[in-house]
Amino acid sequence: MTDPSGYIRERHAEGRDVRWPAAPEPLPVPVYDNHCHLEISDGDEPRTLEDQLARAAEVGVIGVVQAGGDIESSRWSARAAADHAAVLAAVAIHPNEAPAYAAEGRLGEALAVIDELAAQPRVRAIGETGLDFFRTEEAGLPAQFESFEAHIALAKKHDIAMQIHDRDAHDAVLETLQRVGAPARTVFHCFSGDAAMARIAAERGYYLSFAGNVTFKNAQNLRDALAVTPRERILVETDAPFLTPTPHRGRPNAPYLIPVTLRFIAEQLDLPVDELGAQIAANTLDVYGSFD
Numbered sequence: 001m002t003d004p005s006g007y008i009r010e011r012h013a014e015g016r017d018v019r020w021p022a023a024p025e026p027l028p029v030p031v032y033d034n035h036c037h038l039e040i041s042d043g044d045e046p047r048t049l050e051d052q053l054a055r056a057a058e059v060g061v062i063g064v065v066q067a068g069g070d071i072e073s074s075r076w077s078a079r080a081a082a083d084h085a086a087v088l089a090a091v092a093i094h095p096n097e098a099p100a101y102a103a104e105g106r107l108g109e110a111l112a113v114i115d116e117l118a119a120q121p122r123v124r125a126i127g128e129t130g131l132d133f134f135r136t137e138e139a140g141l142p143a144q145f146e147s148f149e150a151h152i153a154l155a156k157k158h159d160i161a162m163q164i165h166d167r168d169a170h171d172a173v174l175e176t177l178q179r180v181g182a183p184a185r186t187v188f189h190c191f192s193g194d195a196a197m198a199r200i201a202a203e204r205g206y207y208l209s210f211a212g213n214v215t216f217k218n219a220q221n222l223r224d225a226l227a228v229t230p231r232e233r234i235l236v237e238t239d240a241p242f243l244t245p246t247p248h249r250g251r252p253n254a255p256y257l258i259p260v261t262l263r264f265i266a267e268q269l270d271l272p273v274d275e276l277g278a279q280i281a282a283n284t285l286d287v288y289g290s291f292d
Contacts, residue, residue, distance in 0.1 A: 009073075011042040011241050011252075018044045021248040024259040027060030029277040031262060032284040032291075033255040034065045034209055035090070035128070035163060035189045035237035039076045042241035043252040053086045056255035060277075062086060063284075063291045064255050065237075067128050067163060067189070069094035071113050081122035088288050090125035090163050091117040095132045098147035099140030107143060111150050118158045124288040126155040127163025128189050131176070134168040148176060155183035161287050163189040163209075170197050182206065185287045190239050191225060198225035202233050207287060209235035212245030212253060215264045223268055231269075231279050235287070236262050 020043050038052055047055070056064065066081060067090040068074030074091035081089035093101060093110050101107040117123055129151035131144050155162040162183045166173045170193050177186065188201060191208040198208060208229050214222045226234070236258060238244075244253035245260045266276040 009040050011040050017251050018042065019251060020045065020047075020254075021244070021251055021257060023055065023059055023256055024263075026058065027259050027262065027277055028274040029281065030060050030062040031236065031258060031277045031281045032063040032065070033061055033238050033240070033258050034187070034235045034284050034288070035067050035211075036064050036240040036255055037069075037073070037242075038064070038066055038080070038240065038254075039073050040241050047254070049080060049084070049087075052254050052256070053084060056258070057086070059256050059259050061255045061258045063088065065090055065125060065163075065288060067125075068092055069128060070097045071110055074114060074117055078117045078120050078123050082120065085291060087122070088125075088291060089117075089120075089123045090127035090161075091123055092127045092129040092151055092163075093147055094128055095130050095144045095147065095165055096135050099136055099143040102140075102143035102146070107147060111147070111154070114151070115154055115157075118154055118160060123160065125161040125163050125187070126151045126158075126183075127161075127187070128165040129162065130165040131169035131173050132165060132167040133172070145176070149180055152177070152180050152183060156181075159184070161185035161187060163187045165189060166192060174200060177204070177206075187235060187287060190237065190243065191222065193225055194221040195224040195228045198229050202228075202230050207233050207235050207283065209237045210261065210265060211237050211239045212243040212249075212257070212261050214268075215246040215261060216249065217246070226265060226268055231271075231276075232283060234265070234280055235283055236265065236280050
């Protein structure tokens, strides 16, 4: 099994500015990053998992939910959670990975691994799973649906949360959840819909997790969705190392930058930062349980 003190993949620089942004002002109340990928290396100076957790704690981000997307990263996530009190894990086969496993005749095997990992006490979510009509071609969609429905069943079996990846598949995701029956605690990771979708999701009791892209100039749909989401259904995440919030867009992202996004959300909602932070922290614990 991969040692969670190291990395299992590296994000390509691709001409980006790979300097780590300066640490933001610490938050007045402790909060959590409910979705990140710390198994992916990024930045001009390598940072271990321990470094990332320590830097996050310095600004008031006292815990993270580390999400997997294939067998290897899900195992890494489960081990990281077992070894670190500030980490809980989500495990899954990402919808863009499901067709490849299916083509190799290994989707059932992969799902069996996720089932086994989900039984561990600090694995608190199945995720990220869902549908992605942007990257996967039509031939791969049956495997995505098969995988998504299997993951829904696993979340119910283990009575843990589910984190959804939804890209250009809003109607199909909502229809699948309604037809199959959503887990009791369902989270739209990096919510990408509009206000109408946010209302539907909230009415059904789902949680909406907002990432750094809510700060992007071209993301008015996300701000509109945020405005109509009940406070008790809002979560915050980095999706690190991706979706770094403005003004650091394109640079490496990590849990220590949660305060940038949270303060932006507070401003949009005209709420005090401490009030919003306390609400989001409570929401996070309602979904995933205690980190203790």
